[in-house]
Amino acid sequence: MRETASVGPAVRILLPIACLLSMSVSQIAVADPRSDYLLHCAACHRPTGAGLPPDVPTLIGELGRLVGIPEGREYLVRVPGASQAPVSDRQLAAIINWILTELNAETLPADFKPFSADEVARGRGNTLADPMNYRRKFWGDDDY
Numbered sequence: 592m593r594e595t596a597s598v599g600p601a602v603r604i605l606l607p608i609a610c611l612l613s614m615s616v617s618q619i620a621v622a623d624p625r626s627d628y629l630l631h632c633a634a635c636h637r638p639t640g641a642g643l644p645p646d647v648p649t650l651i652g653e654l655g656r657l658v659g660i661p662e663g664r665e666y667l668v669r670v671p672g673a674s675q676a677p678v679s680d681r682q683l684a685a686i687i688n689w690i691l692t693e694l695n696a697e698t699l700p701a702d703f704k705p706f707s708a709d710e711v712a713r714g715r716g717n718t719l720a721d722p723m724n725y726r727r728k729f730w731g732d733d734d735y
């Protein structure tokens with residue numbers, strides 16, 4: 592039966608959405624960074640942050656070295672997935688800070704300063720057209 596064949600993909604798409612919707616409304620309304628991450632980033636970077644290398648980079652343990660220089664701080668909010676997410680500057684700052692402190696604590700520079708909404712606003716207004724090239728320019732040919 593043709594309908595049966597289409598059930599698989601539909602379930603794969605609908606199930607995560609159903610899980611998100613089943614979270615209590617108050618949890619979504621409070622919009623803590625982890626919920627925002629799950630809503631706006633996890634579809635590609637996976638709920639754990641592990642991504643799907645080489646297509647989608649991991650967000651675990653690799654970003655500390657990127658935030659050590661100004662170009663790297665910018666990069667984190669200029670990649671299209673981050674800069675164009677439908678969240679406020681304050682929310683995006685909170686998401687990035689959450690990713691850095693929760694998933695990259697061990698590689699963060701000792702003098703790491705959290706992102707402010709203003710810094711995010713400046714960076715995300717300038718979305719990177721070619722993130723891979725920018726990344727290579729500053730961090731060599733490292734794979735994700």
Ligand code: HEC
Pocket residue numbers: 628631632633634635636646647648649650653666667668670671672673676686687722723726735
């Ligand atoms: C549609 C899929 C998708 C979504 C949604 C997405 N990203 Fe990404 N992200 C990517 C891809 C693909 C890359 C690799 C660079 C590129 O091609 O844009 C990337 C790169 C990144 C990087 C750079 C990592 C590195 O090591 O170079 C960061 C940081 C990042 N994303 C954060 C986020 C955040 C934060 C969100 C949610 C607000 C998000 N992304 C949503 C697909 C996505």
